[in-house]
Amino acid sequence: MLEVGIVGGTGYTGVELLGILALHPHVRIRTVTSRGDAGKTVAEIYPNLLGAVDAQFVEPSVEALAGCDVVFFATPNGTAMRMTPELLARGSRVIDLAADFRLRDPKVWATWYGEPHACPELLTEAVYGLPELHRRQLGSARLVACPGCYPTSVQLGLLPLVEAGAVRLDRLIADVKSGVSGAGRKKEIPLLMSETGESFKAYSVPRHRHWPEIVQGLEQVAGTAVGLTFVPHLVPMIRGIHATLYADLQDPSIDVQRLYEHRYADEPLVDVLPPGAHPDTRNVRGSNRCQLAVHRPHGRPEAVVVLSVIDNLVKGAAGQAIQNMNLMFGIEETTGLWQLPVLP
């Protein structure tokens, strides 16, 4: 049994980790920390876990976490990088669900996250936890940076085209839409139901921190510079991301459907839908899957449109983190991740 620790167990990715891990056959939840709710039981804060998780929140500290085989950070950006070096030194492996280890260049990190990185020497060691791209490296990783939710949906959507050199790389567009749980469990007026319900809007159009992460990922695959416009939106629903991806084909005669089916043929958690399909975010709600559809819309023969849906809290966060854990510890990759999408 893996002994597992979770830092930041009261946020939405925290509770999702707890729920999935509670049913994972090879895991024991040893430590769950929460600065605000230390002393309370998990079920007091999250009655949905009554009977499934009997842990109690404790104050976060290296002491409390050392001894865990693996520690998940479900914390705000800037937290994991402060505790990770010591946890690694003490023999725990670390999976960060925040952004601390996603960017490889500490200067880029500092530019987008507004402070110098606390352990830049670990940035190159950290493996970017997108199993569909880095499965091999994950097996031996001590430190895994889980991709952001948008970057997961956008990269899984664009990878086949970029890997195949099939599209112009100087004008990619990612028009992405997220449910409100992506913004976290924060005391903020704009996240109230009265503010976000029955309304739709774009946000952070000038710049968003997921832009450099996606560009880094695509450039690694392409081996060259990429020009990306990235526009996030807030959808009046709780869970789900839908990325609508626009690119121009180098050669309009390519069979894009086949390209996608081939690329993901052996991926257990990525579905390429049949031609003509339009994935709903609910198709993957509560599950660790990504569903993709590719289209060639009327009007511009060179245009290709890819639709990519995930559950932002599962494949976009907690589920993918556990998928990474499985790979890191030689457990079958989909173990504990069989929960089917909740529909309707």
Place this chain on the structure above:
Amino acid sequence: MLEVGIVGGTGYTGVELLGILALHPHVRIRTVTSRGDAGKTVAEIYPNLLGAVDAQFVEPSVEALAGCDVVFFATPNGTAMRMTPELLARGSRVIDLAADFRLRDPKVWATWYGEPHACPELLTEAVYGLPELHRRQLGSARLVACPGCYPTSVQLGLLPLVEAGAVRLDRLIADVKSGVSGAGRKKEIPLLMSETGESFKAYSVPRHRHWPEIVQGLEQVAGTAVGLTFVPHLVPMIRGIHATLYADLQDPSIDVQRLYEHRYADEPLVDVLPPGAHPDTRNVRGSNRCQLAVHRPHGRPEAVVVLSVIDNLVKGAAGQAIQNMNLMFGIEETTGLWQLPVLP
């Protein structure tokens, strides 16, 4: 007082027309037709109009409508074109909220709507009712084709760029999102709340009937061919359209904000928001306004992103129809259209 008739008063654009017209100071609702609910009072079907509209639904017929100064068609596509010639002959003016008179070329109409047009000779007479573009022609129009909801939001969003020749016309992208009332009041499984609530999806990506309408409008302005990718999505909310529009500037040094403020300076129902703003659809819910914001996102210097929001049932349908009526009859353009957006 204008004597007004409404054909198809039980759909969502019908009830919206009824509500706005009930408070219009220069209008008397004379005839409201409904095939399914003839004999019932309006308030039986729509208790929100209790005390405001005391009309009764009657069977649709030219007889019942002749004598009206103006007849609104809030009907499925293909209905207005069958009654319009006779109504015009009898001296009524006609405002069609459906698609029958939106396309000028009967061949294009037949291609996209699947049947020959019933009165192709009227297609060139019909004025396309986007007041911000065709205000002058509307004053003398006998027959007005109200723009579709998506086309209204997309054209108002792109007009300044296209008129100014500021963008490349061969690669425009309109990623548009609509609340579910845009699909109408139809007995269809995909429109159930259990199907559309808490989920987000694209639809009709291969082709959508609003594509030729938008292209016709933009090409008229540009005087040349336009390459447009148009992708509609369904948002789990009732009212509202958000268009996210992507284009590449010919000259990245242009002041786009100023271009928009200048273009719409005298428009009473179009707001250009200050730099950095992100319009919510709720900003215009229940009102006949369009709100726009322009952005230059990080990543591609030539890229411009325009955000455009309207209420699909008001500025995208019933409200714009009444704005057109005001112009046709020499009434001050915003009369009866003062209802403020409902927020929250």
Place this chain on the structure above:
Amino acid sequence: MLEVGIVGGTGYTGVELLGILALHPHVRIRTVTSRGDAGKTVAEIYPNLLGAVDAQFVEPSVEALAGCDVVFFATPNGTAMRMTPELLARGSRVIDLAADFRLRDPKVWATWYGEPHACPELLTEAVYGLPELHRRQLGSARLVACPGCYPTSVQLGLLPLVEAGAVRLDRLIADVKSGVSGAGRKKEIPLLMSETGESFKAYSVPRHRHWPEIVQGLEQVAGTAVGLTFVPHLVPMIRGIHATLYADLQDPSIDVQRLYEHRYADEPLVDVLPPGAHPDTRNVRGSNRCQLAVHRPHGRPEAVVVLSVIDNLVKGAAGQAIQNMNLMFGIEETTGLWQLPVLP
């Protein structure tokens, strides 16, 4: 023109007041205060009011408000009672949308609101602003306490039965449901869309501050003690209250439908729906109406069930406040309150 001041203009009742007053023909908005947003324009915070309200928020103070004919308090409980005596002394009339002047007994007030009342001498002068019950007194009122949202829906629903002595008073039940805007615009985790969307719950079952207010109102009418069970619930929607009211008839042979139709026959803003109807909250969304239906359900012959719906921000707050203002200043009661319910 009445010169009007609003204290607390950034909450949901504040923005609703601003929107209705902006279109009121006999009102000029002179002063709008906000502690947090002083210096900003109203339209910066509420873009839905762009073009309709050009006021700027100022710091709240008696100085800033003196000179107004009437001052609305759209503030948290405990604010109005601190400024009202001086405003009255300077000649303004006051309409409080909070709870400061709703209870007549200062001891009861202190028990339920947790502090001594700041001006108990005004509690008996204050008129309880339910026009359907106290229309006459409102004409000469200097100080009006607007009813709470739940108390408005419950009292309008029960009044005919209680006035007629038709039901047992020792076992009334009010099972009430509110949209989330009733909880206000506060930075609180339980009000996030991720917490309240797609879920339903009761809250404050042991005790809720609207209980003594409703009991006071019913006892005044009944002239005797009343036994009431009051259970509020939170509905995953923004606006609307639905009260389901249970009582036992003294005489099951009474014609309850007729009783209600008779009681509200001359009320311009209360609709008694026909027998068998079930009012939706959307029937009154955005409008100052109350809709009622009465039922005699299968199972217990003595049981009567009344369904009562209002928009919590309009008839339950801002709209009723303006209805009261109209009565206080001899303006026709429904002036400025003609906005029709937004449906769908």
Place this chain on the structure above:
Amino acid sequence: MLEVGIVGGTGYTGVELLGILALHPHVRIRTVTSRGDAGKTVAEIYPNLLGAVDAQFVEPSVEALAGCDVVFFATPNGTAMRMTPELLARGSRVIDLAADFRLRDPKVWATWYGEPHACPELLTEAVYGLPELHRRQLGSARLVACPGCYPTSVQLGLLPLVEAGAVRLDRLIADVKSGVSGAGRKKEIPLLMSETGESFKAYSVPRHRHWPEIVQGLEQVAGTAVGLTFVPHLVPMIRGIHATLYADLQDPSIDVQRLYEHRYADEPLVDVLPPGAHPDTRNVRGSNRCQLAVHRPHGRPEAVVVLSVIDNLVKGAAGQAIQNMNLMFGIEETTGLWQLPVLP
């Protein structure tokens, strides 16, 4: 392995059955019928089951189903009673999720369901599948009638009080609220998102078919007549039922919390929340649990209020059906029912 058949696999209870059974370790899905979608694969209609269920819909017939160890009917009322006698004769056991076998008296059935019962002789054999009440009889049952969704929530909420003789039985009130999936997957205008979203209403107040079912259940336990008022409401959410139950205690000094904790101490799928709790429906979304809380609200010392939440499609339908299947076949009761509530 149990060989399982499902009749009516395309409704919401059908897809829920399919999803739970797909992961059940002792079950093989042998036959799934659908009148409308015969010939299609399950995953075509329900892409959320892609990779988990590879069955194909077939036309319903006794031939297609005979040979199954157990057949679930997830069909409209009146279907199961026509096929059940023959299926039983051929050796299958039957679990009906509709109402065909819920009422024991064929006359009562005919009154409430509008036609004579097709096999009244089976009504007394059928076991009412509320395991918390009839666990013992379920072990040997050939035919199980799964309780309705409302009756499950109401009976679990009231059982402890009724069994203990703690409340007056002549005035019970059940004010119940359901998400829209409870109304099924039907082409009906009132179920559209534009009709039910952002609105709340009561329905069927005069009479609802779950009334006789609840009364039958409570009377069986009480051994005497029961007076119940039952009022259902529609909540703008997809899943979940919240019952708010009102009763008057015989002796107000009773410790109701303890009564409930004691009654459900050994129930694996019923949680009694700690004093003061208010269960959210989301606490049980997607899971086969019932959560209860008991309150003694201010105002009437004899009043007790019980809050009861379930997921209408799981504990209110498909999950409870599978719980019954487990009991019928000697499988551990909670097998396959470990899915945790999805929150947020």
